Amino acid sequence: MSLAKRFNLSLIVMYICSVLIAAPTIYFSTKSQVYSRAEANLVLLVDVVKSIQDFVATDLRPHFLKEKIFYSPSFSGIVATSRIAKYLKQKQPEFYISNVSDNPLSPANQARGIELELLNQFRENPSLKAINTAGRIDGQNYLVSSAPKISKKGCLRCHGDPAKAPNDVVENYGIESGYGYQSGKVVGVSVVGVPLEDIQRLTIERSLIVIGGITLLFALLFIVVNQLVRRLILVPIASITEQAKAVSKGDISRELPAVRRNDEIAELANAFELMRRSLLTAMKRMQRKS
Ligand code: HEC
Secondary structure, eight states: OOHHHHHHHHHHHHHHHHHHHHHHHHHHHHHHHHHHHHHHHHHHHHHHHHHHHHHIIIIIHHHHHHTTOOOHHHHOHHHHHHHHHHHHHHHOTTOEEEEEESSOSSGGGBOOTHHHHHHHHHHHOTTOOOEEEEEEETTEEEEEEEEEEEOOGGGHHHHSOGGGSOHHHHHHHOSSSSOOOOTTSEEEEEEEEEEOOOHHHHHHHHHHHHHHHHHHHHHHHHHHHHHHIIIIIIHHHHHHHHHHHHHHTTOOOSOOOOOOSOSHHHHHHHHHHHHHHHHHHHHHHHHHHO
16 A cells, blocks of 8 residues: 555545544533533522512511411412412513322413423332422423422411312412312422423534534645655655666666755655766776676
8 A cells, every 4th residue: 555545545544533432422421511501500490489588588587477368479488489470471481390199279280291201200209309390391301300299287278178268369360270189198299390402403503613623624634745745755665676776777877966955855765866976887897807
């Protein structure tokens, strides 16, 4: 195999290796970046929701309880969260906050899909405090954090017997669904979700840019290396080979043009030319003697 071909072959092998290393590296780094960005947003959103519920529990509820006003948005953290979630949805539609149940007061809070799966998991395993997972909601990938909603005595004021529920609850939600809670039971789940960017699409976009760059670099390298190999190695060696063939056929009069460089090939060419000249003088001397 010629030298140029060997160089080209090793360049091609190096190119394929770079692409094979780049593609999975891009995939895994994109995936970890997408997840860590979503996790940071999720932690923030979960804390905002907790703060809303803390605010209702510590600043609002005791005051309204004293006044015996059971207005649900200022009494229940879940109701306050669901109202705030409604306003947030108008500003940040991609974020997902919900409190759902399979026995909801509001039909909009009916657990479905991944919410229902989470609800069942919390029912099967009552010691679970939270589940963080990735899943699809309304056709979009989300990273969600969910927690069980466990019924306590205070919840029964609104979710117990519908005949004893506050007027604003019965007026707004009727008496069909959302009642009959029992203390200590998992009655619903809270689900907070942040969208997960499309990892596959991002990977393809980034791969196209990086692999395009690698291809351009190797194409450039290919041209430069081929030029250098041709000029510095192949052409001078071909002329030395030609000269050697001529000498072997007895033609030692042709002079090898001097190579004005300072490398091994030049040394070989100059050494060859020196040998030819010595041979020429030796032959002339012999001719004179005979
Ligand atoms: C002051 C009345 C009141 C109290 C007390 C109350 N809730 Fe509710 N709850 C509501 C109302 C009203 C809704 C409907 C909110 C909406 O429209 O999204 C609701 C919604 C829910 C939902 C969402 C599903 C559904 O029914 O629409 C869950 C789950 C829930 N409450 C659990 C609880 C738990 C657990 C407690 C006790 C820790 C509790 N609630 C205490 C009034 C109350």
